Amino acid sequence: MSLDAVLSRIDADLPAALDRLKALMRIPSISTDPEYKAECARAANWLVEDLESLGVQAETRQTPGHPMVVGHIDGDGPHLMFYGHYDVQPVDPLELWNRDPFDPEVEDTPAGKVIRGRGANDDKGQLMTFIEACRAWKEVNGTLPCKMTFFLEGEEESGSPSLVPFLEENLAEFSAPDLALICDTGLFDEKTPAITTMLRGMVKEELTITAADKDLHSGMYGGIAANPIHVLSTALAALHDDQGRVTIPGFYDDVPELSDELRKQWDGLGFDEAAFLGGVGLSVPAGEQGRTGLEMIWSRPTCEVNGIWGGYTGAGFKTVLPSEASAKISFRLVGQQDPKAISDSFRAFIRSQLPADCSVAFNITNGAPASVMATEDPAFEKARLALSDEWPNPAAFIGCGGSIPIAGYFKTILGVDSMLIGFGRDDDQIHSPNEKYALESFHRGIRSWARVLDALT
Amino acid sequence: MSLDAVLSRIDADLPAALDRLKALMRIPSISTDPEYKAECARAANWLVEDLESLGVQAETRQTPGHPMVVGHIDGDGPHLMFYGHYDVQPVDPLELWNRDPFDPEVEDTPAGKVIRGRGANDDKGQLMTFIEACRAWKEVNGTLPCKMTFFLEGEEESGSPSLVPFLEENLAEFSAPDLALICDTGLFDEKTPAITTMLRGMVKEELTITAADKDLHSGMYGGIAANPIHVLSTALAALHDDQGRVTIPGFYDDVPELSDELRKQWDGLGFDEAAFLGGVGLSVPAGEQGRTGLEMIWSRPTCEVNGIWGGYTGAGFKTVLPSEASAKISFRLVGQQDPKAISDSFRAFIRSQLPADCSVAFNITNGAPASVMATEDPAFEKARLALSDEWPNPAAFIGCGGSIPIAGYFKTILGVDSMLIGFGRDDDQIHSPNEKYALESFHRGIRSWARVLDALT
Numbered sequence: 053m054s055l056d057a058v059l060s061r062i063d064a065d066l067p068a069a070l071d072r073l074k075a076l077m078r079i080p081s082i083s084t085d086p087e088y089k090a091e092c093a094r095a096a097n098w099l100v101e102d103l104e105s106l107g108v109q110a111e112t113r114q115t116p117g118h119p120m121v122v123g124h125i126d127g128d129g130p131h132l133m134f135y136g137h138y139d140v141q142p143v144d145p146l147e148l149w150n151r152d153p154f155d156p157e158v159e160d161t162p163a164g165k166v167i168r169g170r171g172a173n174d175d176k177g178q179l180m181t182f183i184e185a186c187r188a189w190k191e192v193n194g195t196l197p198c199k200m201t202f203f204l205e206g207e208e209e210s211g212s213p214s215l216v217p218f219l220e221e222n223l224a225e226f227s228a229p230d231l232a233l234i235c236d237t238g239l240f241d242e243k244t245p246a247i248t249t250m251l252r253g254m255v256k257e258e259l260t261i262t263a264a265d266k267d268l269h270s271g272m273y274g275g276i277a278a279n280p281i282h283v284l285s286t287a288l289a290a291l292h293d294d295q296g297r298v299t300i301p302g303f304y305d306d307v308p309e310l311s312d313e314l315r316k317q318w319d320g321l322g323f324d325e326a327a328f329l330g331g332v333g334l335s336v337p338a339g340e341q342g343r344t345g346l347e348m349i350w351s352r353p354t355c356e357v358n359g360i361w362g363g364y365t366g367a368g369f370k371t372v373l374p375s376e377a378s379a380k381i382s383f384r385l386v387g388q389q390d391p392k393a394i395s396d397s398f399r400a401f402i403r404s405q406l407p408a409d410c411s412v413a414f415n416i417t418n419g420a421p422a423s424v425m426a427t428e429d430p431a432f433e434k435a436r437l438a439l440s441d442e443w444p445n446p447a448a449f450i451g452c453g454g455s456i457p458i459a460g461y462f463k464t465i466l467g468v469d470s471m472l473i474g475f476g477r478d479d480d481q482i483h484s485p486n487e488k489y490a491l492e493s494f495h496r497g498i499r500s501w502a503r504v505l506d507a508l509t
Numbered sequence: 510m511s512l513d514a515v516l517s518r519i520d521a522d523l524p525a526a527l528d529r530l531k532a533l534m535r536i537p538s539i540s541t542d543p544e545y546k547a548e549c550a551r552a553a554n555w556l557v558e559d560l561e562s563l564g565v566q567a568e569t570r571q572t573p574g575h576p577m578v579v580g581h582i583d584g585d586g587p588h589l590m591f592y593g594h595y596d597v598q599p600v601d602p603l604e605l606w607n608r609d610p611f612d613p614e615v616e617d618t619p620a621g622k623v624i625r626g627r628g629a630n631d632d633k634g635q636l637m638t639f640i641e642a643c644r645a646w647k648e649v650n651g652t653l654p655c656k657m658t659f660f661l662e663g664e665e666e667s668g669s670p671s672l673v674p675f676l677e678e679n680l681a682e683f684s685a686p687d688l689a690l691i692c693d694t695g696l697f698d699e700k701t702p703a704i705t706t707m708l709r710g711m712v713k714e715e716l717t718i719t720a721a722d723k724d725l726h727s728g729m730y731g732g733i734a735a736n737p738i739h740v741l742s743t744a745l746a747a748l749h750d751d752q753g754r755v756t757i758p759g760f761y762d763d764v765p766e767l768s769d770e771l772r773k774q775w776d777g778l779g780f781d782e783a784a785f786l787g788g789v790g791l792s793v794p795a796g797e798q799g800r801t802g803l804e805m806i807w808s809r810p811t812c813e814v815n816g817i818w819g820g821y822t823g824a825g826f827k828t829v830l831p832s833e834a835s836a837k838i839s840f841r842l843v844g845q846q847d848p849k850a851i852s853d854s855f856r857a858f859i860r861s862q863l864p865a866d867c868s869v870a871f872n873i874t875n876g877a878p879a880s881v882m883a884t885e886d887p888a889f890e891k892a893r894l895a896l897s898d899e900w901p902n903p904a905a906f907i908g909c910g911g912s913i914p915i916a917g918y919f920k921t922i923l924g925v926d927s928m929l930i931g932f933g934r935d936d937d938q939i940h941s942p943n944e945k946y947a948l949e950s951f952h953r954g955i956r957s958w959a960r961v962l963d964a965l966t
Contacts, residue, residue, distance in 0.1 A: 084825030142827055148723070210825050252728065256826050265790030266605070267941040271709065271911025274841050275811035276802055277786070278795035281836075282749065282814060289746035292739065329734070329866075333722030336865035338735035345733055354732035357739060358829050363816035364837065368541030368667050369713050369873065370599055371839050371912075372815050372940055379738075380821060382828050384731050408793035409786075416826065454728025455828075483726040483829055 054193055055506045061188040062498050069184045069498065070158065070167070070491075072102070076138070076176050077156040077169045083118055083139035084210040092118040092206045095138045099204055102183065106190055108202060115214035118206030122225075129198035129509040133229035133468065135458055136179025136236060137208035140171040141483045148485035158491065163479075165491035174482035177489035178235040178474050179204065181497030189502060197509040201229055205458070208236075211256060211418045212457065219465045227466045231431055231508070235501075236456050237474035239493070240321060244445040245500065247436055248472040249427050250350060253385030254455035255394050255419035259402060260378040261287070263410050268373040278409050280377040281362045287405040288379060291355050296340040298355045300401045306388035310351050318346045321448060331479050350451025354384040355398075380416075384455060391419025420457030426469040431508055435471060438507035442500045473504065511650055512963045518645040519955050526641045526955065527615065527624065527948075529559070533595070533633050534613040534626045540575055540596035541667040549575040549663045552595045556661055559640060563647055565659060572671035575663030579682075586655035586966040590686035590925065592915055593636025593693060594665035597628040598940045605942035615948065620936075622948035631939035634946035635692040635931050636661065638954035646959060654966040658686055662915070665693075668713060668875045669914065676922045684923045688888055688965070692958075693913050694931035696950070697778060701902040702957065704893055705929040706884050707807060710842030711912035712851050712876035716859060717835040718744070720867050725830040735866050737834040738819045744862040745836060748812050753797040755812045757858045763845035767808050775803045778905060788936050807908025811841040812855075837873075841912060848876025877914030883926040888965055892928060895964035899957045930961065 062069075081095035082088040096112045096119045103110035103123040110123035118139060143153040151157065156169030167177060186196055203226065207214055219226055237248040263278040293299050310318075325345035329335055339348040348354075362377025364370035383394055395417050402412055425432070427449060439447035452472070459470035475497035481487045519526075538552035539545040553569045553576045560567035560580040567580035575596060600610040608614065613626030624634060643653055660683065664671055676683055697703040720735035750756050767775075782802035786792055796805040805811075819834025821827035840851055852874050859869055882889070884906060896904035909929070916927035932954035938944045 084823075084827065086824065142821070142823065144821075144823075145724075209827075254828075256828070258826070263791065263795075266938065266943075267602075268789055269911065269940040270811070270813045270815060270839060271841065271909070272806065272935065272939075273789070274806070274813045274839075274910060275796040275809055276794050276805040277789065277791055278793075279813055281817050282745065285742040285745040285814070285817070288739065288742040332725055332730070332734065334720065334734055334866045336735075337733045338720075338864065338866070339732040348733040349729065349731070352732055354727070356727045356731045356736055356828075356830060357742070357820065358727060358827060359820035359822045359831075360738050360742070360834065361818045361822040363814065364599070364601075365816045365818040365835075366541075366599065366601070367543065369715070369837060369839070370541065370666075370815060370940065371711070371713070371813075373813060374816075377817065378822075380826060382727060382731075382826070384728065407795065409791045409795070452728070453731060454726065478729065481723065482729075483827065484724040486723075 123202035185501035238476035250451035580659035642958035695933035707908035
């Protein structure tokens with residue numbers, strides 16, 4: 053049977069697959085920092101060459117930002133589209149890494165072998181699981197299993213500014229697939245694979261509060277002049293009440309309660325809150341009181357400050373009253389929360405907090421709504437069973453706290469449903485120092501895609 | 510009469526005096542930044558050479574930080590000590606300067622000629638007013654007017670860590686003077702000279718709040734994990750109530766109310782609050798409600814955040830839940846407030862604000878109490894009359910919001926009283942970009958010291 057042959061081929065080719073992943077990870081394709089623009093292009097070109105080696109007609113397609121990698125290959129059966137992203141997060145603080153983040157290597161750890169480096173999981177390791185499954189399939193069968201479109205983005209970690217215009221300009225090219233497969237999510241736990249069927253949306257904001265028109269000496273002006281760090285701190289503190297709820301008026305208007313059915317299913321997953329928090333040195337859920345841990349991270353909206361700066365932050369001390377103070381703030385959205393409406397309410401709330409003589413500038417915004425997958429499509433049950441064949445435990449339908457707006461865009465712009473399958477673990481430290489991907493995630497991930505492709509075609 | 514000859518000599522020598530000031534200002538002696546250590550030593554050596562040219566026996570004296578410049582010269586009459594500091598504040602944000610901060614030049618402005626550059630006022634311009642007065646005196650009379658000790662510090666802008674040990678180790682050398690003259694304060698307004706008789710003290714603190722033991726992805730952990738920026742913002746917001754009062758328990762215990770006499774004197778100064786605030790783009794006093802503007806900046810204690818940082822602060826966006834967030838906070842003290850007690854109360858207050866799983870580290874602290882001058886000494890009235898002869902309006906006894914702990918140390922360690930006379934204007938932008946010193950401040954400042962030396966000797 054060809055699936056067994058493909059799986060055997062995957063096992064035999066694992067060392068070479070690892071070398072290919074390491075080659076891709078060595079390219080520091082940090083999309084949010086303009087300094088790495090050429091490296092993003094280099095990663096895109098690397099992928100084009102690799103897809104061409106599978107017989108895919110691939111090319112980079114220019115955007116105002118980083119290029120898209122697009123590939124097409126003809127075949128029988130359903131038309132599947134695959135999405136991943138080749139860009140990665142910044143690596144600071146660099147001194148907290150145990151190695152050069154762009155010189156990946158396999159390390160032995162108490163929990164097994166891991167590939168360590170930026171992008172090991174998010175998303176280079178994950179996207180290569182699919183490409184390696186295709187490679188093994190082609191080597192065994194001479195062709196890929198069906199007609200396919202590859203769509204690899206280079207701006208996912210910086211808000212995907214080119215994505216919507218690109219899809220809208222290329223509707224005919226991308227509207228045809230029967231289903232999109234997205235590999236950018238996680239396992240439920242190391243033994244339990246998952247199809248992610250609920251994704252939180254996102255609104256990003258950056259603001260600067262200005263008081264005096266110049267930095268002031270705190271001896272001369274301290275006690276009489278407005279201090280924008282105080283004003284910012286007070287406004288940020290006011291964003292939550294003492295129950296951990298967001299105080300912005302109307303914030304929860306479009307937030308649905310969990311269905312009894314889904315609540316029962318999630319309760320049955322045996323989520324180990326103490327272990328989840330303990331893994332990062334915490335012990336007490338700090339979110340909305342009266343909610344379970346899985347609700348907090350999967351089905352409840354959040355407001356988090358991701359960065360703050362103002363005044364003198366160097367070595368020593370400078371007794372300055374700064375002219376301005378800034379923060380980066382992101383919201384995770386659920387249900388029908390509208391990004392534009394949330395952004396508007398947030399800005400009105402901040403303006404309502406400003407005392408005399410203070411002004412606010414909003415420097416950045418972008419957003420994407422939450423999305424819920426079409427699990428009534430029989431392909432979901434087929435894929436769930438295929439994953440269950442590969443892993444120790446049966447696969448589960450789960451939520452995800454992260455925001456992968458691509459699924460929403462595929463649905464609203466292209467009319468294509470998405471299925472999200474990924475193999476990351478909670479402790480992979482994506483976006484943090486020492487990001488890693490379990491070797492088992494990579495190996496079983498490739499085998500899982502072979503099984504899913506077999507089940508869907 | 511010799512005073513007239515000295516004043517004439519000062520007028521004739523002004524261009525050369527300006528050249529000397531510019532030479533000193535070209536040395537970037539930023540004491541708080543270790544990178545500029547050699548430049549601080551260079552400024553000290555420059556001053557030693559200049560004092561030697563006046564016949565003063567001068568030398569640098571090493572400390573664990575930057576050197577002290579000490580000079581002695583014998584003479585008749587009283588023994589006066591002069592204090593100034595040769596170190597300067599950092600210059601960031603550099604892009605807000607209209608010129609290289611260490612390439613000073615005289616500029617024409619609508620308010621008259623100014624010397625622009627870091628240290629123009631604080632304190633290189635000010636300390637050179639005294640040295641230039643001495644130079645003119647010596648050139649006219651062949652000697653300085655009396656026995657003198659020069660004591661020029663290089664760590665004033667970084668908390669004077671070596672000052673107290675140095676004075677304690679050299680008690681015999683520095684306890685002899687009858688009076689210390691300190692030039693590091695301002696005019697009341699451009700027509701009204703001042704002797705500063707009340708100085709606020711200072712406590713500096715830097716703290717870091719830590720939650721998780723690593724940076725987290727806000728998608729995976731947002732809504733369940735404690736966010737140290739929220740915790741820090743909430744704690745900082747809680748430091749003041751809605752009346753602008755500091756909420757730390759016991760903070761106001763040792764804060765005296767203004768005497769009726771001093772209140773009447775200050776009310777008579779005609780402080781133009783609207784102009785003072787308007788000069789920096791503000792219009793409403795943001796401090797304690799129910800206090801006058803002069804009280805807020807001269808006789809009331811404050812708590813100000815001077816810097817804050819945490820999370821991702823670079824270009825673009827990173828949806829991180831940081832592991833830690835930090836702030837630099839300073840207090841201005843008045844009356845009998847004890848720096849150690851204020852620091853202890855502040856730390857206890859911050860600890861009381863911490864939720865579960867969060868810890869705080871206090872990285873920096875140092876402090877000095879407020880000080881009140883010995884205005885009953887007849888020298889104060891003599892000096893006040895001498896200043897009144899030089900300027901359009903009579904001189905006033907005023908308060909100062911800034912902290913110049915040296916006067917307190919001279920009194921408590923050496924038993925020497927201090928007299929603070931300076932010529933800065935409120936809009937000199939000390940500690941800020943585009944620091945300047947009015948040419949009139951420099952010129953009349955030199956002449957003022959000649960008159961004061963004449964009156965006291």
